[in-house]
Amino acid sequence: MGETILELKGIVKAFPGVLALGGIDFDLKSGEVHAICGENGAGKSTLMKVVCGVYPPDKGVIRVNGKEETFANPVEAYEKGVSIIFQETSLFEEMTVLDNMFLAHEITRKAGPLTVLDYAAMRQKAQDVFRRLAVDIDLNAIIKNLGMAQKQMVEIAKALTYEANIIIFDEPTASLTQREVDALFRIINQLKADGMGIVYISHRMEEIFQICDRVTVIRDGMYISTKDIQQTNKDELVADMVGRKVGNYYPKADTQIGDELLRVEHYYDEGFVSDVNFTLRKGEILGFAGLAGAGRTELMLSLCGHAKKAAGKVVLEGQEVHIRNYNDAMAHGIVYVSEDRGKYGLHVDMSVAHNITLPQLRNFRKGIFLSSKQEHDIGEQYISEVGIKAPSPEFMVKNLSGGNQQKVSVSKALAIKPKILVLDEPTRGVDVNAKSEIHKIISDLTLDGLTIIMVSSELPELLGMCDRIYVMKDGTIAKCFDRSEATQEKILSVALETAREEKEAAQ
Amino acid sequence: MKHDRKKNLTTEFYLLVFLAVVLVFLGVFAKGFYSINNIMSILNVYSYVLISAIGMNMIILTGNIDVSTGALISVVCLVIAAIGKLGATFPVLLITAMVVGMLLSAFNAFFITKLKIPAIVATLATTQIFQGSLTLAVEGSIYDLPATYTWLAFKAKVFGIIPFSFVMCVIITVIALLFMKYSRFSKKIYAVGNSTESARLTGINVNRTVFLTYVIAGALFGVSGVIVGTAGQRVTTTMGSGLEMTFIAAVVLGGTSTAGGSGRILGTVIGALILASISSAITYLGISTNWADFIKGAIILISVLVSALRTVKRKRSIPGKAGVQAS
Structure with missing residues (x-):
């Protein structure tokens, strides 16, 4: 040298x-x-x-x-x-x-x-x-x-x-x-x-x-x-x-984990994910870890009907379902909250209430017109339930902080009354306090019987919140960890190992 | 290897085949299409269409567009008519036309580069400004223009037969072909059209490149303006109206991507010839001239569809790698 x-x-x-x-x-x-x-x-x-x-x-x-x-x-x-x-x-x-x-x-x-x-x-x-x-x-x-x-x-x-x-x-x-x-x-x-x-x-x-x-x-x-x-x-x-980060507090609630709610078998989406198998049980928070590009977001989008070429078996509550578009997903009670709320999650130039009602306008009308009273009421309801710091439901979303925008994004999903809530990077770009508030909300939701899939790049968050964690790598699931056995080191070393031989064979 | 070579056939090649088929067809069915007079008249139209289309091609290569060209040419025509009335000779008319073209095109480029107005919006607005100022300045038309003014159309014949406008067109085309191959500036035009952001990171001054491209194109529009404007003893305020569509069509037909960044002058040379012959071909085929625009439109649509289909096919057949081993 x-x-x-x-x-x-x-x-x-x-x-x-x-x-x-x-x-x-x-x-x-x-x-x-x-x-x-x-x-x-x-x-x-x-x-x-x-x-x-x-x-x-x-x-x-x-x-x-x-x-x-x-x-x-x-x-x-x-x-x-x-x-x-x-x-x-x-x-x-x-x-x-x-x-x-x-x-x-x-x-x-x-x-x-x-x-x-x-x-x-x-x-x-x-x-x-x-x-x-x-x-x-x-x-x-x-x-x-x-x-x-x-x-x-x-x-x-x-x-x-x-x-x-x-x-x-x-x-x-x-x-x-x-x-x-x-x-x-x-x-x-x-x-x-x-x-x-x-x-x-x-x-x-x-x-x-x-x-x-x-x-x-x-x-x-x-x-x-x-x-x-x-x-x-x-x-x-x-x-x-x-690093050895200590002192992170995650308010994980003690929920009763029920029976299998969702089972995905041999799931395939051209170019993104292949042969993905996982199960989701009622009331649990299921984490998805992996490096950027491992296919986590793509898998979730695909499951929610945002992909045309997907193949594989999806079983919801014991019945096989075919989700062809996002409306199908919503009808089956699966709702996705995007990792990029500014781009895909919210209409920032619209009010809190309008954002929440947008996916299901048909439920907020009086005759052939939209009922602004119903919209206002549901806005009020979620502002207090989820704790959005907005002065009124008519407040513009773009004037809210990142954390509160994320709460609006979650409220919008909750208003659909989902069975399964898919949260993609729920705390990206929000400050520390809002982060723990959002963690609390997620945790409380499971007490109400909601089942949650959480995709996150922050390992401490996954370790603190999730009952089980799947680690994804090169478009497929590499390993599943139980809450009790998962550590940052274990997850990272699985995520970092490459599956080159398989990739090569696939070509 | 044979298979590879087939894949590499260019848009220009397909256009040339199409042109040849049409020309043979016209030879058989359109009596009189190949008369000397008609050919010379087509060459004259071809000259101003191609000269402008070369300029338009450069603009479209940068990822921009100019829909004000027709109105710009109308302005050029009236300005040279005004000085032609005073007895200005051809060289003076030509230089004046090029300068006016450059100035007006620079006006367009100013809005696009400095004020960041999308090219289609900016040039749509300047179309109205150019056209509007003409009707304000001139009452109807300028007429009774002297013989010095119409020299290009009636007197300037090479070997007594070939219009001098066509000689100008050939000279300009050769220069353009060399320029697009051997100048550093041409690489900047392509780079900007491919990706303004990458071009900027490569150290290319994007605004300057776009501005200069418009100015060069403006000079070419000016030359076309002289050919259009000196064709008769009367010049109205709408001499160039609608011509921009023919120019853009010639460029698109020639295989230049409207998204910018890809396309060659050679394609435009062929595209312009097809468009320049359509009106005359229709007349000689005995079809009502009202069909001219319709047929132009249909040809453009079909050619764009065909080239789009070809790219789709190509993408499917070689997912990335195979292309390299060709050659």
Whole structure:
């Protein structure tokens, strides 16, 4: 390993209402692969976007190849030798491979008084880079016709056309098959041998142990630790990622768990979930854990009729049901509360009462007109029952706080009188107090005989609230934990292990 | 490999086949369609349709549109008629027309880039402004224009037969083809049309790119305006009305995506020829000219549907990877 080529000191970045990065230190040497890992939302990707000029840092110093730099956009970063391969590739879909590789830094030549593009030189250089990477991609191919792996190769090749000596990979293996991952690792090792520094962002443990030299863990935007890979192990890293949070109080009510209410067998939804089996018992709170992209939300949306191609057996109260759209789901008493209340859950420009009555307007009318009195009454009822802090049912939802908006979202679902309430990330983006209020509401609902499915990325929340927790991974259920045996460490290590072989076999 | 090559046949190829079929059909059934006079008259129409369509193609490639082109050309026509009445010669008329076209198109681009008004709304509004200011400025029409003014239409023939407008069109098309292949600016046009956000992250000045594209297109609209405006001794306030639809149709027919980012000048060259011949073909086939617009519309619908179906099929058949091994 050589000299330090990238150094970050005390990087701070805040977004409205959230401190995304609270003073991160990091350094990268030439000829090393340095992993950054952390849970969903720990700030890994934000940190790298700060490094390459997508976001300006609020505080802190970035030193590249010994010089202090601030980049206004990724191109400036590229020109100084820093390039990033985004999780979602940022290639131009309708343009050719060659155009993408040289966009905004084309090679030109003089043709009389004019400066024209020198395709021969660009082709030559592109072929040199491809030869170095030992890949073979048609330079005239249109990007949209390439697979994920090829797109990634084009991105890497593009970085090399800039003479970058620092390459940042943001979750590069998320959508690759095992064979493609092997090819990628071969390239990374070669770049490393050429003396480049590589930042590898991932939460896949075995990959980190396979190709990285050092690993830095961040948690909730804070720097936790940096370790040599030989001197650490998976358990230690998981412990660092999870932290030892104590003192969280979850008001779990003592409910009577009844008989089986819902059974799902061999559930399949093209591209999202496959062979999912689970059962839900009356009165229980059932948790779904997993990493972002594991298919939890997709499974719930699909069960609620938001997918056309789903297949599998769904048995509700002993009877097989076919849910073809959300109205069917509501008729069967299954109601979904979206993880993104602003986008899918609520109409923020409408009042509290109107939001609550919207899914079932037919029940709030007098003759052929809507009855504003009935709407007002139900608004009043839920404002007091659920404890929405709104001055009146006619109050605009957009003027409420995040926590109270979430309560409106839940009220809207409750007004349908569901049997099964599916809550997707019920406490995302709400403050600590509102969080525990919402937990209390959820808990009380089970006392009234409601059954709840809760999808959450916050493990303490699942551990505190749920009777059982299913862990999802790569679109299927990996394991089920009982309340008594579940711990953060156990859940995380199941969620982090990959099911590559199965994925490969499925292709 | 054969299968792969078949997949790579371009929109341009299908259009060319369609054009050839239509031309043969007309040769058999439309007596007189291939008379010298008719061909020269079609070439004249083709010239102004293609010159503007090239400009429109560039605008649509950036993911924008311009529905004010017809009104813009009306303005150009009246301005050159006004100076033509004073005896201005062709070069003066041409330069004036291009400058007026650039200014008016820059006016459009100002609303789109600086004030962030969607292109369709902005140009719909400027259509009314352009058209409205004409009726305010001119009472009906400018007439009794001198021979210096109508030089392009009546005197300017190469070898005594080929209209000079067509020579202009060929020169402009060749320059445009080279420009879209060999200039750095053309890559920016495509990049902006693909994704403004990615383009910005790549360091491309999106507003500047869109603005310049409109200005270049404006100059081309101006050239078309000269051809349209100098065709007779009388210039009315509605010389260009409705032409924008023909231009947009030529671009769409040529395979350019209205979402921006994909499409080539070559497609527009063929698309414009099809549209420029329709009216004349209908006359010579003995069908009422009232059918012209209907048939234009039908051809556009069918071609868009066919190309949409082809993409759907392609997506199904290669889920990602197969495309790379081709070549």
